[in-house]
Amino acid sequence: MADSKTPAKRPLVTRPRAIVIGASSGIGAALTRRLALSGYLVAAVARRQEMLDKLCASINSNLPSGEDQVVLPYAHDVSNFEEIPELFQEIVQDLGGLDLIVYAAAVQPAVDDQEFNFDKDQAMINTNLLGAIAWLNQAAMRFERARRGQIVGISSIAGDRGRVAAPVYNTSKAGLNTYLEALRNRLSRRGVTVTTIKPGFVETRLLENASKTFWVISPEDAAKQIHTAIVRQQQTVYVPKRWCVVGMIIRHIPSFIFRRLSF
């Protein structure tokens, strides 16, 4: 039986479609909600099925225009890399297209200043970096052919330098930054926008293990600013913006000073 699952489209007023990976909590969940309420059809991908279902139910039941489903749940662990190409095709077929993909999945297990734990390190590289590469490669291949589309990676200010406190978390985010930059270089000439979001401290479970925090914002505030960056098709954005200045300073502190600092 041929697949008439591809939904019908109105040529003039099209509904934008998005995939958010890491949608069950934190920034991913807030962004999913925000996109859904601004008219996107969203595929929410996350590992924890119950949290995902709760999120979908809460958004789908509060729709203003009385339509049934704007958020579709997909349970998936990003470290299962082999699943990703087929899952991507399945999701795109269910959505009937794709305009935006947001990679928001990340883990940050607690790591002591003197701890070297490869298992934790591997988990961070898998989820924060390799998962992103696996997903965003699929989107890149598709958007390059479509000559339109937007890729968003949620990175972190932590990717700007390697630090004492969380070396592999820094590494994973730095890797993500470079990968997104390379995608931008490959794809912008094809009409595709690649956006790197660098949040500061956001009130999510990633903050559980952080010691000194300041300028903390809620995931909803972060989602609002990220949405604005998406609409404006910006390239690299610190969230909130003031981190931009801090980031610039930190990026340029020479090593002979930086290695003596405690953060």
Next chain:
Amino acid sequence: MIEEEFSTMEKNISASQIEHLEAVDSWGGASHSISYVYRPVTVEQLFDLFNLAQSSGRSIGLRGGGQSYGDAAMNSENILLDMRRMNRILAWDPTTGIIRVEPGVTISQLWQYILEDGWWPPVVTGTSYTTIGGCAGMNVHGKNAYEVGPIGDHILEFEMMVPYGEIITCSRQENSDLFFTAIGGFGMLGIFTSITLQMKRVYSGYLDVFTQTQNDLEGMFEYFETYANSSDYIVGWMDAFAKGSALGRGDVHRANYLPPGADLAPSQSLRLEHQHITPNMFGVMPRSIVWLFMRPFMNNFGTSLVNRAKHVSGYFGGSRQYRQTHCAFHFLLDYVPDWKNAYGSGGLIQYQPFIPKETAHDAFADILRLCQRRGILNYLTVFKRHRPDDFLMTHGLDGYSMAMDFRVTDSRREPIEKLAYEMDEIVLAAGGRFYLAKDSTLRPSIAEAYLGEETISKFKAIKRKCDPQELMQTDLWRRIFADL
């Protein structure tokens, strides 16, 4: 090669088939999609592609020249067949004028093949990049719609491959229900593999053209009533900005074939070189950059200015008579390459209602005034006369059509759609019909209203017979008919 891809048939199109993914836009440029595009050459490959569709769980859409304004030749996220490589002329008899072609033959290819033998296609679209398969699927009409009907009236026979693999021959005598449904069936029943048509004998490479300025809508209608029966071609161009008593003013062009003997050197005028349009306008400006100069006028103010200038110059010209080559009369826009670019990145859509002659004048006046009230005006309005025909899903009727091109920008998308919905009500109240090759805004309820439940169930029954698994789909099918 398609054969290699069949060695790994999977449920979903695998990542290796990503190489077939291509961006496919509506001709107007207002809607975008991405599809797995294949370009078959042989009938065997069509058979393989149906198998691919079935095994991968995707539908198959057909695309000829891709000249439909809206989403009729698009199939988002699924398989799309670009038929232009199936473009052989299979048989041509210059004594009878009967030609048999593969579906990917374009109007451009066709007229260039037959003209020097003294023939011209009986029906041509406003652009020569359409394919015969696409023309048959949409049952297209030309500027001689009233005189000779749509292209279906000139198709003698066709062969069509249906999704279960069989090739069926259809004509008015054989499988006639399929004949009258697949022509105008917008690609939903099967793939044409050959089409046989009767061409029109011509005795000159020229047409006798007469132009006349009309001051208002009544003038337009009167001129058509007077001359439609005695002209081979007749078309009107209207100024949508003209208000009040000048509502519907414009120009009418009518043209006649030259009878035998009227052209003193037909073997010269029928030569292909003679039809050739120079690449420069006025001898100096390359046509390829003309669109750049049109760009600043593609807004309400600019176009109203241009229309006013055209009308005033028409006053001083009054009525004119001259000879024009077939190519220049029919395909002038083809020679202003990329003129669409003048509309900007949002592109354009067309809205073309067909209204019975009894109610046409009032309905068109209402529509023009509605657009003016909403401040959403179209920048090109084309007025034609039509006659009824026997094809099931036809847009033809005994009346008039008014084709309007609307520029699309991000802020105007919703207002244009809303305006289209309002115009739909006027058209339905007047007993009008729509044409799928131009459409971007029809809703299922409107299609049901103008086609009628009986026509739609007949169409669906035939589709179920030809394509029981509903493999043949397009974005337009899913938008309008899938749920009816």
